[in-house]
Amino acid sequence: MALLAAILLPGACDGPHSVLDPAGDQAAHLHGLLNLMLWVCGIMYALVLGFLAWALWRTIRRRDAAPPGPDESQRPLRIGLGAWAGLVVAGLILLSTASFLVDRSLAAAREHEALSIRITAHQWWWRVAYRDPASGEWIETANELYLPAGRTARLELVAEDVIHSFWVPNLSGKLDVIPGRTNLLDITPRRVGWYRGNCAEFCGLQHTLMALDVRVAPPEEFSAWLAAQAASASQPSDPVLARGQDLFVNGTCAACHVVRGTPADGRSGPDLTHVGTRRSIAGGALPMNRGNLQGWFLNPEALKPGTLMPAVVLPSQEADALARYLEWLK
Ligand code: HEC
Ligand SMILES: [Cu+2]
Structure with a gap:
């Protein structure tokens, strides 16, 4: 399974990715429906x-026996056909009812007071925004979704460019993300762990490198994480890191990326305030580490041809300082 997943799923977001192993209520309902359909259809087929x-x-x-006489009764045949038709109708009613009930149960969570998370799909990454419980401000991160276990999260899905589809198979079904409208998806995760999510609708060249890491965390871990994400980046005292920050803030990077606590306030790329805490970069294209960060900003095209992030030309010492600074943004 692991080998198959490694072949089929490119990139560094490597959590479980299966509808057959539900880790939340909505996925469990869908899994139940899938099982029922398999059993009913399997028995009918048999x-x-x-x-x-x-x-x-x-x-x-009978070929060798005498042909049936005209007086042979048709009654057993009629009864058999009638019973069969009845069985087929009963199976269809059962499946339709179950499907209707599952659909209702997916919508039911919407009545509770849920945690709102705004997710914006871009070519080819996910902007994820939380409302800070303390200040009421929006806190952004990218390509990573933290959810508290046992609490319903309501995802508000919007797209900035083309149609995408949001899918974390272990937690829920997929839902299209469409420019110009907000689609709601409720997720009630139960099992703590890391899961893999991805875009499930072809959205251009780098569609396959549009994954996200999903963390279902115990409530305390979630609150601590959210508080840490809400904080602005601190000021580096180390001269190399300070050089890195200077390159970032005064270079092209600041035109597209936000690092809260610095003048960098570009909005077209992912918020990088705490980029060093993420597990992977660029939609699951690479695991997070300094070498990969440097490789990415020196030549993003090499990894994700067509990406909207341009390359930057930097002497190696400066590239190193910039990469150290990004890694340090925890
Ligand atoms: C023209 C806008 C633009 C500029 C300039 C730019 N970036 Fe980006 N950056 C992006 C976009 C868009 C992405 C998302 C690309 C993707 O995943 O396909 C991105 C992604 C990243 C990521 C990965 C973030 C994540 O969460 O996965 C890092 C790190 C990054 N950029 C660093 C930099 C640095 C450092 C510079 C300056 C040398 C820079 N960028 C300049 C637009 C830009
Ligand atoms: Cu997409």
Whole structure:
């Protein structure tokens, strides 16, 4: 399974990614429905094959016997056909009812007071914004979604450019993310862990490198994480880090990226205030570490051809200082 996942799922977001292993209420409901459909359809299919085999066997056996007389009763055939039709109708009613009830249960969580998280899909990354419980301000991060276990989160999904689709198979079904409208998806995660999410609708060249790390955290871990994300970046005292910050703030980077606590306030790229805390970079393209950060900003095209982030030309010492600064942004 792990090998198969490694082949099929590119990039560094490597948590579980399966509808067969639900870790939240909505995924569990869908999994139940899937199981019911498999059983009902499986049994029907087995019955059809069984009757077919029986009919063939009867025909072969009868070929040598005398042909049936005109007076042979049609009653068993009629009863059999009637029973079969009844069974098919009952199966269809069962499946429709179950599907209707599951659909209702997916919508039901919407009545509770939920944690609102705004997710904006971009080519090819996810902007994730939380409302700070202390200040009421929006706190942003990217390509990483933290959810508290046992509490319903309401995801407000919007797209900035083209149609995407949000999908974390272990937690819920997929939902299209459409420019110009907000789609709501409720998730009630139960099992603590890391999961893999991704874009499930072809959205351009780098669609496959549009994954996100999803962390279902115990409530205390979630609150601590949110408080840490809400803080602005601090001022580095180390001269190399200070040089890195200077390059960032006064270079091109600041035109597209925010680092709260510095003058960098560009909005077209991911918020990098705490980029060093993330598990991967650029939509799960690479694991987070200093070497990968440097490789990324020196040549993003090499990794994600078509990406909207331009390369930067820097002497190696400066590139190193910039990468150290990004890694230090915890
Ligand atoms: C024209 C706008 C633009 C400029 C200039 C720019 N970036 Fe980006 N950056 C982006 C976009 C867009 C992404 C998301 C790309 C993707 O994943 O496809 C990104 C992604 C990143 C990421 C990965 C973030 C994450 O959460 O995965 C890092 C790190 C980064 N940029 C650093 C830099 C640095 C350092 C500079 C300056 C040398 C810079 N960027 C200049 C637009 C820009
Ligand atoms: Cu997409």
